[in-house]
Amino acid sequence: MLPGxxxxxxxxxxxxxxxxRKISLYGNDYVIWKDINGEIYALPNACPHMGAMLSEGWCEVESNATSTVVCPFHALKFDGLGCTVLPDSRKKTLPQLKPLELIIEGDFIWSYGGYEPKIAIPGVLNEIANTHYFIGHIADRSVETDLLTMLLNMHDYNHQNGTHRDLFRITEVQFHKFIDDGYHSQAFYDMPTVPYSFIEKLRKPDLFLLPETIKAHLENYFPSLVIFYGEMPLGKAAQCHFFVPETENRTRTYILLFGQAKHPVFKVFGKTYLNFGKVVVDQDTDILGKIYPNTLQKIKLNNEVGMDWVRRNFENFPNVVSPNLSKSII
Structure with missing residues (x-):
């Protein structure tokens, strides 16, 4: 699960x-909450009294506007440091729970899960947040698959006309370029589609937003982030896909979407663009449930360079090693 x-x-x-809210990382469950000031807290999810899930409890606002999380079993309140006040006592205890170390950058909540950092937090999200407006989040779910399988699927550029054929009607993948820069990479390819008829679009107006050729520019930050940059007549979008190893065999994924409007009407379609992202995650989740994970790969397709990049970085983590996989297709 790549600690560090x-x-x-x-x-x-x-x-x-x-x-x-409950979150999981590296096989451990935590409760996370936000107070009215926007401060974020995270503690182990098991109450140290009798193990009740704190995420099933509630929050209470304190006199200084901070908040505590309350155990649903015996109503013990825990502050962000893991301290509580026992019944018939007015004195706060020493920390009974060790807070999960969080790194807050603007609206982004990062964590190394208690391990020594081996890779720096990518700064690209701060850059996107400074140049785009936030549209929203979607498709937050846990998938019963290990992290490596999830990453291989997301970096398999040949699966678009199979897995994502429904709705997008992708007919082929025209791969152009892959740029390998260690734990950072970029991929460029086009995906022609079968156009919807005018009648089909009238019946479902969202289809007017789908181009006849999807031009893909993916920017990848190993191991947790894939950014799809899309350009439409009315604006640009940065669709950020995230991956979090909850357990050895369960991976969480979700999408944050940011936009740049060339025309005010672009913002009207924010929810539609979010729903397109949800379809992508739904389709990827569906196909991951239809794969025999231990099948020996006897066939190798062209342009599996993204998958090779994932395997190399996964096998050598936390070191970056050769070869450089950059390639261009003319």
Missing amino acids: APWLLAHKSMLVVNQP
């Missing part, structure tokens, strides 16, 4: 004020 890599646990918008 940074994982984006959430965007602040994904947390409801004073509502506890």
Whole structure:
């Protein structure tokens, strides 16, 4: 599960004020919550009294506007440091739970899960947040698959006209370039589609937003982030896919979407673009449930360079080694 890599646990918008939520990382469960000031807290999810899930409890606002998480079993309140006040006592205890170390950058909530950092947090999200407006989040789910299988699927550029044929009607993948820069890479390819008829579009107006050729520019930050840059007549979008290893055999994924509007009407279609992202995750999740994971690969397709990049970095983590996989197809 690559201990020492940074994982984006959430965007602040994904947390409801004073509502506890369970998150998992490296096989451990935590409760995370946000107070009215936007401060974020995370503790181990098991109450140290009798093991009740704190995420099933509630939050209470304190006099200084911070909040505590309350155990649903015996109503013990824990502050962000893991301290509580026992019944018939007015004195706060020493920390009973060790907080999960969080790194907050703007609205982005990162964590190394308690391990020594081996890879720096990519700064690209801060750059995107400074140049784009935030559209929203979608498709937050846990998938019963290991991290490596998930990453191989996301970097398999040949699966677009199979896995994503429904709705997008992709007919082929025209691969152009892959740029390998260690834990950072970029891929460029085009995906012609079978156009929808005018009648089909009238019946479902969202289809007017789909281009006849999808031009893909992917920017990848191993191991946790894939950014799809899309350009439409009305604006640009940066669709950020995240991956978090919850357990050895369960990986969480979700999407944050950012936009740049060339025309004010672009913002009207924000929800539609989010739903397109949800379709992508739905289709990837579906196909991952239809794969025999231990099948020996006897056939290698062209342009599996992204998968080779994942395998190399996974096998050699935390070291970056040759070869350089950069390639161009004319």
